[in-house]
Amino acid sequence: xxxxxxxxxxxxxxxxxxxxxxxxxxxxxxxxxxxxxxxxxxxxxxxxxxxxxxxxxxxxxxxxxxxxxxxxxxxxxxxxxxxxxxxxxxxxxxxxxxxxxxxxxxxxxxxxxxxxxxxxxxxxxxxxxx
Amino acid sequence: xxxxxxxxxxxxxxxxxxxxxxxxxxxxxxxxxxxxxxxxxxxxxxxxxxxxxxxxxxxxxxxxxxxxxxxxxxxxxxxxxxxxxxxxxxxxxxxxxxxxxxxxxxxxxxxxxxxxxxxxxxxxxxxxxxxxxxxxxxxxxxxxxxxxxxxxxxxxxxxxxxxxxxxxxxxxxxxxxxxxxxxxxxxxxxxxxxxxxxxxxxxxxxxxxxxxxxxxxxxxxxxxxxxxxxxxxxxxxxxxxxxxxxxxxxxxxxxxxxxxxxxxxxxxxxxxxxxxxxxxxxxxxxxxxxxxxxxxxxxxxxxxx
Numbered sequence: 001x002x003x004x005x006x007x008x009x010x011x012x013x014x015x016x017x018x019x020x021x022x023x024x025x026x027x028x029x030x031x032x033x034x035x036x037x038x039x040x041x042x043x044x045x046x047x048x049x050x051x052x053x054x055x056x057x058x059x060x061x062x063x064x065x066x067x068x069x070x071x072x073x074x075x076x077x078x079x080x081x082x083x084x085x086x087x088x089x090x091x092x093x094x095x096x097x098x099x100x101x102x103x104x105x106x107x108x109x110x111x112x113x114x115x116x117x118x119x120x121x122x123x124x125x126x127x128x129x130x
Numbered sequence: 131x132x133x134x135x136x137x138x139x140x141x142x143x144x145x146x147x148x149x150x151x152x153x154x155x156x157x158x159x160x161x162x163x164x165x166x167x168x169x170x171x172x173x174x175x176x177x178x179x180x181x182x183x184x185x186x187x188x189x190x191x192x193x194x195x196x197x198x199x200x201x202x203x204x205x206x207x208x209x210x211x212x213x214x215x216x217x218x219x220x221x222x223x224x225x226x227x228x229x230x231x232x233x234x235x236x237x238x239x240x241x242x243x244x245x246x247x248x249x250x251x252x253x254x255x256x257x258x259x260x261x262x263x264x265x266x267x268x269x270x271x272x273x274x275x276x277x278x279x280x281x282x283x284x285x286x287x288x289x290x291x292x293x294x295x296x297x298x299x300x301x302x303x304x305x306x307x308x309x310x311x312x313x314x315x316x317x318x319x320x321x322x323x324x325x326x327x328x329x330x331x332x333x334x335x336x337x338x339x340x341x342x343x344x345x346x347x348x349x350x351x352x353x354x355x356x357x358x359x360x361x362x363x364x365x366x367x368x369x370x371x372x373x374x375x376x377x378x379x380x381x382x383x384x385x386x387x388x389x390x391x392x393x394x395x396x397x398x399x400x401x402x403x404x405x406x407x408x409x410x411x412x413x414x415x416x417x418x419x420x421x422x423x424x425x426x427x428x429x430x431x432x433x434x435x
Contacts (some may be wrong), residue, residue: 042313
């Protein structure tokens with residue numbers, strides 16, 4: 001089961017936080033195919049957010065094929081995100097690790113690297129398409 | 131979530147609503163809007179904007195001086211069985227105990243009363259059902275009043291500053307209870323508050339009152355999307371044809387909240403405002419034109435100039 005935690009100061013839209021936390025739970029194996037997500041009622045009772053925000057997040061997860069709504073029963077996990085991370089875990093991570101070492105050796109500070117990385121990230125993954 | 135027709139069912143519809151107390155300036159003056167059902171709407175505005183007056187008229191406790199207001203399709207008094215109204219001062223009988231107060235709720239609402247729901251709200255606050263209302267703190271009385279309001283299982287809740295005297299934990303719990311009720315039963319909620327942070331998460335609809343009228347009305351996402359916060363070099367005049375709600379210059383830079391008319395021009399950094407930014411800008415600029423998103427204006431013939 002996931003326990004959503006809403007950070008009001010993060011500047012990230014509340015429904016996006018629910019989407020992200022669900023994906024994180026899928027990656028960490030806290031949720032597996034067949035598991036039921038909490039009902040909108042349960043989420044709003046615990047977080048005091050608007051019910052439509054939860055439904056919007058669940059629709060987004062459904063659109064991405066991660067969960068499915070079964071009428072009258074609830075919303076269930078369809079697939080996990082574990083595999084994606086494992087694939088990314090080895091060669092890609094090693095290359096990034098190597099890149100970070102070189103950036104540091106070149107005298108870049110953490111903020112410089114962060115800015116550079118974000119700029120490249122934005123170029124390849126435009127904002128609208130998350 | 132009761133209506134299946136193409137036009138959403140309407141919880142409240144005001145047209146040309148006015149209320150004047152004696153010789154003072156009108157509390158409401160040509161107030162027109164429509165609130166669809168199953169929305170959780172914030173009612174916001176400066177002190178004296180007419181929020182409490184509007185809620186009391188909707189509850190059937192005040193008669194408007196002009197115009198009309200329909201509540202769940204009926205005259206305000208006629209819908210009394212289907213609404214809960216929580217006044218700002220949370221009136222309860224001081225000599226009754228909590229248990230007696232809840233029993234009163236049951237006796238007065240025989241057809242709808244949900245005893246388990248009301249009892250749960252009281253228990254959550256660690257209140258002894260045998261204590262008298264007189265001896266409760268302001269926040270505890272609010273909890274009992276909300277237990278009465280929710281125990282009635284209303285279709286529409288009218289709440290006048292419901293959370294003002296609650297501690298942060300009680301506020302979070304009771305807001306959660308309110309949202310859970312809305313999620314389960316599709317209850318429409320209209321609540322006034324000055325605490326924007328509280329409203330931003332809980333509400334999906336906004337009514338901003340000012341000068342006795344609705345200045346902003348509609349879904350919060352739609353209202354936010356209609357406005358843009360721009361930063362750049364220039365003067366407010368350079369922002370035409372957009373409507374500049376508020377602008378500030380700092381050195382060479384200009385920051386403005388605009389209501390867009392087409393895309394924002396080159397050279398301006400554009401961001402969507404937060405609810406707080408949108409509200410503050412409109413509160414600081416009382417002469418900004420009103421905006422009601424589609425579906426939230428009163429029916430055509432009723433709209434007054």
